[in-house]
Structure formats: C-alpha cells, structure tokens
Amino acid sequence: MQSSAAEILIQQLAAYGVDRVFCVPGESYLTALNAMYNHQQIEVIACRHEGGAGFMALADAKLTSRPGVLFTSRGPGAMNAAISLHAAQQDGVPILAFIGHVTRSELGRGAFQEVDYGMTFGNIAKEVIEIHDGSRMNDLIAQAWQLSISGTPGPIVIVLPEDMLGDTVSSFKPAPPPKAAHSGPATADIEAVARRLSEAKRPILIAGSQISDDQAKAALQKVSERWQLPVLGAFKQQEVMANDHLHWVGQVGFVMPSSMTEALKQADLILAIGTRLGDITTQGFTFPNAYVPKQDVIHVYPDAEKIGRNITPWLGIVADSGSFLSELAHHPVAKEGFSNQEWIDTLTQRYRELTHFTPRPSPTGVDFGRVVIAINSYAPPSSIFCLDSGNFATWVHRYLTVREGQRLMGSASGAMGSGVPFAVSSAMRHPERTVIAFMGDGGALMTGNEIATAMHYNANVKIIIADNSVYGTIKGFQQKLFPGRPVATSLTNPDFAAWAESFGVKGYSISEDADADHVIEAALTHDGPVVVHVKQSAERLNAFSP
Numbered sequence: 001m002q003s004s005a006a007e008i009l010i011q012q013l014a015a016y017g018v019d020r021v022f023c024v025p026g027e028s029y030l031t032a033l034n035a036m037y038n039h040q041q042i043e044v045i046a047c048r049h050e051g052g053a054g055f056m057a058l059a060d061a062k063l064t065s066r067p068g069v070l071f072t073s074r075g076p077g078a079m080n081a082a083i084s085l086h087a088a089q090q091d092g093v094p095i096l097a098f099i100g101h102v103t104r105s106e107l108g109r110g111a112f113q114e115v116d117y118g119m120t121f122g123n124i125a126k127e128v129i130e131i132h133d134g135s136r137m138n139d140l141i142a143q144a145w146q147l148s149i150s151g152t153p154g155p156i157v158i159v160l161p162e163d164m165l166g167d168t169v170s171s172f173k174p175a176p177p178p179k180a181a182h183s184g185p186a187t188a189d190i191e192a193v194a195r196r197l198s199e200a201k202r203p204i205l206i207a208g209s210q211i212s213d214d215q216a217k218a219a220l221q222k223v224s225e226r227w228q229l230p231v232l233g234a235f236k237q238q239e240v241m242a243n244d245h246l247h248w249v250g251q252v253g254f255v256m257p258s259s260m261t262e263a264l265k266q267a268d269l270i271l272a273i274g275t276r277l278g279d280i281t282t283q284g285f286t287f288p289n290a291y292v293p294k295q296d297v298i299h300v301y302p303d304a305e306k307i308g309r310n311i312t313p314w315l316g317i318v319a320d321s322g323s324f325l326s327e328l329a330h331h332p333v334a335k336e337g338f339s340n341q342e343w344i345d346t347l348t349q350r351y352r353e354l355t356h357f358t359p360r361p362s363p364t365g366v367d368f369g370r371v372v373i374a375i376n377s378y379a380p381p382s383s384i385f386c387l388d389s390g391n392f393a394t395w396v397h398r399y400l401t402v403r404e405g406q407r408l409m410g411s412a413s414g415a416m417g418s419g420v421p422f423a424v425s426s427a428m429r430h431p432e433r434t435v436i437a438f439m440g441d442g443g444a445l446m447t448g449n450e451i452a453t454a455m456h457y458n459a460n461v462k463i464i465i466a467d468n469s470v471y472g473t474i475k476g477f478q479q480k481l482f483p484g485r486p487v488a489t490s491l492t493n494p495d496f497a498a499w500a501e502s503f504g505v506k507g508y509s510i511s512e513d514a515d516a517d518h519v520i521e522a523a524l525t526h527d528g529p530v531v532v533h534v535k536q537s538a539e540r541l542n543a544f545s546p
C-alpha cells in the first residue's frame with residue numbers, strides 16, 4: 001500500500017497517542033492539514049497567533065507528560081512561534097514543532113518566506129530535522145520523538161518542504177512511541193548520598209522542573225520526610241511539593257528577601273535534583289556559589305552535560321529525578337534519628353513569616369495580595385494555576401498556597417504572554433478542573449486574544465489581570481537603577497472587563513480592596529469563562545517592596 005508522506009506523518013502521530021495539535025494554518029503545509037482531516041481522533045486547534053499555539057503545546061506537554069505538538073507555517077509563522085520554543089528549551093519541556101517550508105526546488109533561492117531553520121533555531125531547539133525525502137518520514141518522526149523526551153527534554157523542530165509532504169511512500173505498520181532513554185543511579189551513588197545525608201547537619205534539597213510527574217513528586221515528599229530535608233523549589237517550580245507541607249520552604253524567585261537567602265546560606269549540604277542550577281535558582285550563582293561552592297553539592301540530573309556547567313559538584317549523578325528519588329526514598333536511613341529539626345524549623349519559620357499576609361491599603365488601587373488570598377480561599381482542590389511573567393507573579397509566589405493535587409505552571413524563560421494560552425490549553429485538557437491564570441496588563445495584551453480560541457473551543461478559563469498601567473517589572477528596575485527617569489513603561493489600557501465581554505466572556509472588576517473576596521468568589525463559581533480586571537496599585541511594584 002502507498003500513502004503520501006503527510007498521511008504517514010499524521011498516522012504516526014496518532015499511533016503515538018497524540019490527540020491534539022495546536023496550529024495557525026498555513027499554505028506551506030496544506031497537505032498535512034488535509035491528512036488531519038482523515039484522522040478525527042486528532043483534534044486540530046486553530047489559534048490566533050503561533051506564540052499562543054506554542055505556549056498551548058507547552059502546557060499540554062506538561063499536563064500529559066508527552067511531547068506537545070505544534071504546526072506552523074513557514075517564515076512568519078515560525079518566527080511568531082519562536083518565543084514558545086525558547087520557553088520549552090528553558091523549561092526542559094518536550095515539543096515537536098512542525099514547520100511548513102518552501103518546495104525542495106526552491107531551497108536556498110531566497111524564496112517567498114524562506115528561512116534557514118537550522119541557523120534560526122540551532123541554538124534553541126535540541127535538534128532541527130529537515131525532511132527531504134518523504135520515505136524517511138517514519139524514521140525521522142520516531143527520532144524526533146525520542147530526542148525530545150530524552151536527557152533534558154526540549155523542543156525539536158521538524159521542517160517539512162511543501163512538495164515532500166506529497167511524496168508517495170510505502171505505508172507502515174504503526175508502532176508505539178519510542179520511550180525516553182532511561183538513566184538511573186548506581187547503587188554506589190545512592191550509598192554515597194545516604195552516607196553524606198546522614199552526616200549533614202543543615203542539608204537542603206533544591207527541587208527542579210524535571211520532578212514533573214505525580215510519581216516523582218510523591219517520591220520527593222517521601223525523601224524529604226524520611227531524610228528530614230527541607231525542600232526549596234527551583235525558579236518557577238512552586239508546584240513540585242505541597243506548599244503547606246511542613247518541609248516546604250518556598251520557591252526561589254527573582255526577588256528573594258535577605259532574611260531567607262541568609263538563612264539558606266547556612267546549609268552545609270545541597271542536594272539539587274532535576275534542576276540545571278541556573279542563575280535565578282542560584283540567586284546569581286551565589287547559592288550554591290559558582291564554581292566551587294562553599295557547601296558540598298550533590299547534583300542529580302538526567303543529562304551529564306548540565307552537571308558541573310555552573311557549579312562543581314561534590315558528586316554528580318546522571319539519573320532521572322523520579323528513579324533517583326524513589327531509590328533514595330526506599331534506602332534504609334543510615335542512622336537513627338536526625339538532628340535536623342532545628343534547622344528545618346529555622347527555615348520554615350522564615351518561610352511562614354514571609355508568606356504571612358498583612359493587608360496594606362493604598363489610596364491608589366488594589367493590593368494584589370488581597371486577590372491572591374481570596375483565590376486561596378475559593379480555588380477548588382484540583383485547580384490548575386497558570387502564570388504569565390511580570391511582577392504581579394511575586395504576589396502569587398509569596399501568598400498562593402499550591403496544595404497537593406493542584407498545579408502551577410509558569411515559564412522559567414520569563415516569557416510574557418504565556419498566561420492566557422497556558423490556561424486555554426489546560427482548560428481543554430482538563431475541563432473538569434478549575435483553571436485560573438494570573439497576568440499583568442502587559443502580558444494580557446500580548447496573547448490575550450487567545451480568549452477567542454477559548455470561546456471557540458469552550459475552554460472554561462478564569463483570567464485574573466493585575467492592571468497597574470505600567471510595565472511594572474521594568475519600571476521597578478528603572479526606579480532602582482535610574483531613579484526619576486522612567487522611559488517606555490507607562491501604559492494606556494482598555495477596560496478589561498468590557499474587553500472580555502466583547503469576546504462573550506463574563507467580565508468582573510475589582511476597584512478596591514473590599515471587593516476582592518466577593519468578586520473572586522463570584523468569578524470562580526461563575527459557570528463559564530471570566531476575566532477579572534484588578535485595578536492594582538502602581539505604588540508597590542512587587543510583593544516585597546516597602
């Protein structure tokens with residue numbers, strides 16, 4: 001039997017369990033779109049911008065633990081999608097990004113919308129695979145899938161010359177998807193870790209993005225309890241462990257008060273698992289400090305290339321976070337009783353002080369902390385929280401309690417515009433759960449038009465916009481570095497509640513602190529999508545500013 005290469009591509013995605021792809025359609029991959037017509041088990045989501053489509057694929061990957069799938073047109077479409085591929089790279093999330101391309105005879109001739117994707121995405125994607133021969137479709141999709149999920153997961157770009165998609169090729173027998181190459185710790189490594197943990201007086205575990213599935217998270221909690229380890233979430237990884245657990249000491253954010261950083265620096269052993277120990281997680285390479293840290297560092301990561309890149313470890317272990325954690329969770333504790341309790345108490349006490357909310361009324365607008373506290377009260381137990389990037393997030397990280405069974409997805413790349421698409425995709429994947437997105441007025445108008453996608457596909461999203469009428473994060477930096485000289489940071493905004501209503505979404509406003517509680521209750525119990533316009537005070541630009 002013969003098929004087109006495009007048909008093989010879609011058949012293979014279906015065989016791998018892909019049930020949803022995100023796209024903006026384009027003339028450069030019409031044959032692939034046409035093949036999707038035959039495979040109704042794959043839902044094709046038409047988005048309003050390729051950046052939005054890519055962020056949706058990223059959130060879908062986080063929620064399904066398999067690669068998110070994105071299709072974009074060549075040139076302009078691919079360029080719009082770049083932000084989401086960069087976010088996937090920085091978050092270590094697998095995405096397959098299929099990009100239409102000029103025909104093979106036009107290659108290298110500066111054809112309409114032609115781009116050299118190897119050059120363009122070479123430093124962002126794990127691999128750029130250009131398929132020149134339709135008969136290789138089968139093999140190369142398998143390769144792309146495998147590469148995206150192995151080692152540090154990440155984006156793979158697959159370039160599809162338009163005419164190649166029409167190649168007539170032999171049919172294939174659909175096979176199950178390739179599995180990630182598995183890596184586990186050696187017995188001697190686990191023994192060494194156990195010994196070192198038993199000797200430590202003030203150990204701390206830094207938990208990263210690769211502790212991503214429920215099993216790994218459960219093993220993390222067990223390790224923390226058995227080995228008496230306080231747990232610090234890496235940048236944006238507030239969901240790795242329940243925030244009301246007695247060993248949770250917070251997530252490392254951009255802004256971290258010295259009361260916490262000074263306490264952390266007293267640690268005598270750092271067990272870093274599933275994190276690349278980047279600049280924000282290490283607070284500018286000061287905890288642990290680069291390259292030779294003051295404390296012994298045990299660095300566990302599935303990719304040898306990332307160990308020792310920033311921090312020289314006492315022991316580096318190439319292993320999946322989940323396998324490492326479950327082995328350590330089951331290893332006999334080497335010594336009876338630990339003397340870490342005082343240390344844990346010191347850190348958790350600091351954490352509790354930091355997260356204790358004291359209302360601070362302002363004549364210029366709403367204290368965003370009031371809104372976050374109201375969400376703590378009304379968000380159902382299985383809520384999915386989605387974050388855009390900006391200083392509004394400092395209130396979320398400080399005051400939101402992410403409980404067991406809840407999720408919080410942010411973007412480690414700090415990409416503005418992720419909030420609405422993450423929420424739309426999450427609400428499609430989990431229509432039974434409440435999905436709440438937080439964003440600033442800046443991020444809201446970058447990809448907020450994806451609310452139209454939510455309406456088109458009945459995605460029930462609850463969108464909270466912190467409107468301080470400035471690019472607050474940048475204004476904060478300007479105030480610090482160039483006081484009294486704001487440039488390009490003030491904004492004129494629409495009435496976001498009315499804007500929401502124009503999409504057919506219920507719009508709410510919070511104009512004063514006293515509104516926060518009842519409006520959030522109404523918005524979260526409203527049967528359908530909502531936008532809540534919070535007229536936030538611009539006086540305090542982050543949750544820690546005086």
Ligand SMILES: Cc1ncc(C[n+]2csc(CCOP(=O)(O)OP(=O)(O)O)c2C)c(N)n1
Pocket residue numbers: 389390391392393414415416417439440441442443444466468470471472473474
């Ligand atoms: C796509 C993108 N463009 C620019 C930036 C740089 N940047 C970081 S935060 C920020 C301002 C965010 O403003 P807003 O969404 O209003 O949130 P706020 O900081 O005021 O809470 C900007 C422009 C970025 N991170 N991402």
